[in-house]
Amino acid sequence: MTGSLSRLSASVLVLMLLIAPMPGFLGAQEDDSDGYSAGQLLEEALLFSADVSVTDTADETELWNTLVEKITIPGRPVNVSLESGDARLTVEFTLYPTKDDELLLVAQSETWFGDEYSSALTSLAMAYRDEVYYYPLGRAADGSVENPVEVRMTIKTLPYLETLDDASRAALEAAIDSSARFDLSGEDR
Amino acid sequence: MCPDARTLSAYFDGEITENRREEMDRHIAECPACRATLREFEAQRRYLRSAAAPGLPGDADLDHFWSYVGRSRLHRVRGPRRISVPLPLAAAAVLALVVVSVLNFLPLGRGGMPDVVVVDSRPQAPTVVSFTVTPADLDDFFAMLEGEGAGDDAIHTLPEELPVARFGEPLMVRPASLEGAP
Numbered sequence: 001m002t003g004s005l006s007r008l009s010a011s012v013l014v015l016m017l018l019i020a021p022m023p024g025f026l027g028a029q030e031d032d033s034d035g036y037s038a039g040q041l042l043e044e045a046l047l048f049s050a051d052v053s054v055t056d057t058a059d060e061t062e063l064w065n066t067l068v069e070k071i072t073i074p075g076r077p078v079n080v081s082l083e084s085g086d087a088r089l090t091v092e093f094t095l096y097p098t099k100d101d102e103l104l105l106v107a108q109s110e111t112w113f114g115d116e117y118s119s120a121l122t123s124l125a126m127a128y129r130d131e132v133y134y135y136p137l138g139r140a141a142d143g144s145v146e147n148p149v150e151v152r153m154t155i156k157t158l159p160y161l162e163t164l165d166d167a168s169r170a171a172l173e174a175a176i177d178s179s180a181r182f183d184l185s186g187e188d189r
Numbered sequence: 190m191c192p193d194a195r196t197l198s199a200y201f202d203g204e205i206t207e208n209r210r211e212e213m214d215r216h217i218a219e220c221p222a223c224r225a226t227l228r229e230f231e232a233q234r235r236y237l238r239s240a241a242a243p244g245l246p247g248d249a250d251l252d253h254f255w256s257y258v259g260r261s262r263l264h265r266v267r268g269p270r271r272i273s274v275p276l277p278l279a280a281a282a283v284l285a286l287v288v289v290s291v292l293n294f295l296p297l298g299r300g301g302m303p304d305v306v307v308v309d310s311r312p313q314a315p316t317v318v319s320f321t322v323t324p325a326d327l328d329d330f331f332a333m334l335e336g337e338g339a340g341d342d343a344i345h346t347l348p349e350e351l352p353v354a355r356f357g358e359p360l361m362v363r364p365a366s367l368e369g370a371p
Binding site for chain 1: 322
């Protein structure tokens, strides 16, 4: 009897060992272990925008501009990269939630001017919908440089769902929300 | 000439023929060495039969032991040696192979659209379906929300005539703090 039980236990153990590592088996679909609920992702999603401008500070003329918009969630970085000749700038922005229901914006920048490399880490607390100016190459305000051209990134963060109109939001939530139900039984009701 | 030890032992145990025994009786009567050997045999027999002999099992224990040895030997000599696989283990292995084969053909966590996970498929009830996004699919999920042409990590190239320079350390400020600044 004991031998039979031990053989059966061994069989079950072998089966579990074979199957357990497979994705999507034995309740591995919990949000915090194997994936995220799409509905929860939508609730936490942020629309991160960086309005990048190059300005001649002598007369405040905007010489170049581009808008970078990305959807992300807190903790997931967004990259913004610029290139000009042998100069290259890469900034990795990451937003972290704070206890005050605000966000901590962290910018990790890397710059190359020819062979010269530098990196820096900058952070600032910001609220949703607020704007923050980020000067990745510093400010040209001391007049020591002729024809100074300044790079500025205007950062703004919005809850993603707030950026949608009512119809779009309802359609998206209905399509992705976990409360959506589909009758797959094939029976007419 | 003295008999060898095996013959002397057979004589001591009464396992020789009558004629041979008469010959050995005559020899032993004249041979002090053989008599001495027989006395040793007798001493050993007394010792082995002694109930006080330490560390030796009794007859019942010996019977039990030899019975166990006999059963064990029966198991060992019964048929050729072979490996037996318990039926439940064989069934489990076959089932595992089937499950592995099926799951390998399912598009679980292989990029593209998020997985569709059936969390409740009870008969006679509507099936509840929810989308789960795996970490590997996170980029695809947000790219899908951003739509075509958005959300790429392309490097933006500035016009070459713009003399971009580094003025100092990066600065992050709120617009309000710049009011009044040059």
